[in-house]
Amino acid sequence: MTTPLLAVDDLHVAFRTRRGPARVVNGLSFELHPGRTLAVVGESGSGKSVSSLALLGLLPGTAQVRGSAIFDGDELIGRSEEELRKVRGAGIGVVFQDPMTSLNPVLTIERQIGEALRAHEKVSDDGIRSRAAELLTEVGIPDASARLRAFPHQLSGGMRQRVMIAIALAGNPKVLIADEATTALDVTVQAQILELIERLQDEHGMGVVWITHDLGVVAGIADHVVVMYAGRCVEEGAVDELFGRPAHPYTRGLLGALPVVDDPRPARERDELVTMPGLPPDPAALPPGCAFHPRCPVRADARCATEPPPLAPVPGSAAAHRAATFYAVGGVSSGE
Amino acid sequence: MSDVLVRASGLRVHFGDVRAVDGVDLEVRRGETLGLVGESGCGKSTLGNALLRLVEPSDGTVEFDGLDVTAAGRRELRALRRRTAMIFQDPYASLDPRRTVAESIGEPLAIHGLHKGRTARRARVGELMEVVGLNPDHGGRYPHEFSGGQRQRVGIARALAGEPEFVVCDEPIASLDVSVQAQVVNLLVRLQREFGLTYLFVSHDLAAVRQVADRVAVMYLGRVVELGAGVSVSSAPAHPYTEALVSAVPVPEPTRERTRQRIVLRGDVPSPADPPSGCRFRTRCPKAFEPCPDHDPVLQPTGPEQAAACHLHGVTDL
Ligand SMILES: Nc1ncnc2c1ncn2[C@@H]1O[C@H](COP(=O)(O)OP(=O)(O)OP(=O)(O)O)[C@@H](O)[C@H]1O
Ligand SMILES: Nc1ncnc2c1ncn2[C@@H]1O[C@H](COP(=O)(O)OP(=O)(O)O)[C@@H](O)[C@H]1O
Ligand code: SF4
Ligand code: SF4
Ligand SMILES: [Mg+2]
Ligand SMILES: [Mg+2]
DSSP states (O other): OOOOSEEEEEEEEEEEETTEEEEEEEEEEEEEOTTOEEEEEOOTTSSHHHHHHHHHTOSOTTEEEEEEEEETTEEOTTOOHHHHHHHHHHTEEEEOSOHHHHSOTTSOHHHHHHHHHHTTSOOOHHHHHHHHHHHHHHTTOSSHHHHTTOOGGGSOHHHHHHHHHHHHHTTOOSEEEEESTTTTSOHHHHHHHHHHHHHHHHHHOOEEEEEESOHHHHHHHOSEEEEEETTEEEEEEEHHHHHHSOOSHHHHHHHHTSOOTTOSSOGGGSOOOOOOOSOOOOTTSOOSSSTTTTTOSOOOSGGGGTSOOOOEEOTTSOTTOEEOOOOEETTEETTO | OOSEEEEEEEEEEEETTEEEEEEEEEEEETTOEEEEEOOTTSSHHHHHHHHTTSSOOSEEEEEETTEEGGGOOHHHHHHHHHHEEEEOSOHHHHSOTTSOHHHHHHHHHHHTTOSOSHHHHHHHHHHHHHHTTOOGGGGGSOGGGSOHHHHHHHHHHHHHTTOOSEEEEESTTTTSOHHHHHHHHHHHHHHHHHHTOEEEEEOSOHHHHHHHOSEEEEEETTEEEEEEEHHHHHHSOOSHHHHHHHHHSOOSOHHHHHHSOOOOOOSOOOOTTSOOSSSTTTTTOTTOOTTTTTOOOOOEEEETTEEEOOGGGOOOOO
């Protein structure tokens, strides 16, 4: 295997709060390779955004970050703001959920793309304009030179997200982190953006970290999937493996909770959706043992409530398929 | 008793130049769930609101159980308010943060003079909380003390308080987590069967709509462009827009999702203040042909229990 572009190892993030430390990320590890897409999935509050913000050094001062994240040979954790800003522009591009809050409402699109371009190359104003127009064309915005003069509110949601992608691409990043980048968009617009990202990835060979709660999107774009619960990776594996043979009771619950759009039965003949009782835990009061145990329908082992299950290979599966559970899959407990 | 509970005829709702709803004919049958899907801004919420007369139509009529709602006087309107209800997307915004949830749930009882007297009212509120899966002992708590899913249950209990016949659910699961969405979807379905409710289920999530809706209406730029049994609309769409919409819904199965043919529409939805001539979808339609710019298609039958507004099924004009 190639050396990873981005290797996150045992990342921890805790916030100081009035109620004590909120342990939001609890030992997350993953690797991203060039040209590949890693999907990070989980429900809201599972620590997806905080993990990516930690890599980018964008967390507030109340956050304590531990662990390691090697990007292209360099350690990111513990670097100064100044150094990280350079990395962000040139090495790692980011696209967030809500383009309206990440774009400056009073600046034209040209100014905003221009700033991103200036951050890592010396270019003349004319150079900037033509490069910005090129980027807009590249992300599929028609009539680019006219759009450069527009303000964010004059664009549709889908176009604003394309502008965000153009800004993220300004420094020719090796890694693109997309945090719920299509969540606020209609499915038809989402389809446009997914197509765009796939094309850009083919052309530039970027590694993509796709953060989402939408398992349908994951199924279509991911090579490798990390399922997060309470700040931990509870299961990971190649996309076919993970969807085909989910090992962790939480992953199974998530997949089972989804209605199937092309189930041929009419609504009245369908079974109820499978539900998991309860809610994800409060990061300031994590349960002992397996963080999922209060909701787990299996609770396979006496240790569930006392001992955190290690992330271990799923017996009988490909090596990269691992799960953190004492639940016996295929007759052998994967936590052994 | 007619099997149609709600009927919109030639319904228009314009906000200045914006033609949010622009000529809708639609029936909601007694006891059914009618799903309503379409892109943001196509007029779903406005249509739902107009059916409950929460906005004034600019043209056309709405009938509820045979009564012309658009011409109803104060008295009739009050009766309508009791027989109908709304469940909103954002349970946080739709509940008064300074009131206990028991007060919020009990408010419609007071307004409609139901279960008079404190003890009777308290008992009814407790009953409603139990029906939606909340602990009745938590009635004294405030909205912020509940999770999003629990707040949505409070919103549902409040909607049910007046024992409505028709409930508009406007994106009731959009702000909830996946595992909680399933809980709320199951609850809504159970309540409908138990109380014989009629639902308009507005959602941009076609998979969720298929789980609950008997029939599905698809909206585009203020119009219903396709209407039919849930199975037909999603497995054999008759309108090119529905086809694109269905194909854009990701399915959580990697092999299928990677190989599935997605129809990616070009461009943006035109402004509802200035819809295209002829067929409104023609600027983005991959199948547009010669009559489309000049003729405005009428919703016409394309099969049993299915209708579409598209010239591919025979050229028509409004
Ligand atoms: N009170 C209002 N005043 C002016 N314009 C309005 C008003 N309410 C809605 N609109 C406009 O009417 C159109 C339809 O809006 P509506 O809220 O019905 O869409 P929707 O289909 O429910 O969208 P979403 O999926 O985003 O909820 C939009 O262009 C919207 O901006
Ligand atoms: N600045 C902060 N201070 C305290 N807690 C925070 C802060 N930012 C995020 N959190 C908490 O961290 C947890 C994970 O958040 P996040 O990573 O945003 O979740 P998601 O998986 O939805 O992206 C949540 O419980 C959230 O409330
Ligand atoms: S470790 Fe135990 S409680 Fe946790 S997911 Fe596995 S079986 Fe369930
Ligand atoms: S009428 Fe024409 S433009 Fe409209 S949907 Fe049918 S084929 Fe497409
Ligand atoms: Mg997030
Ligand atoms: Mg709406």
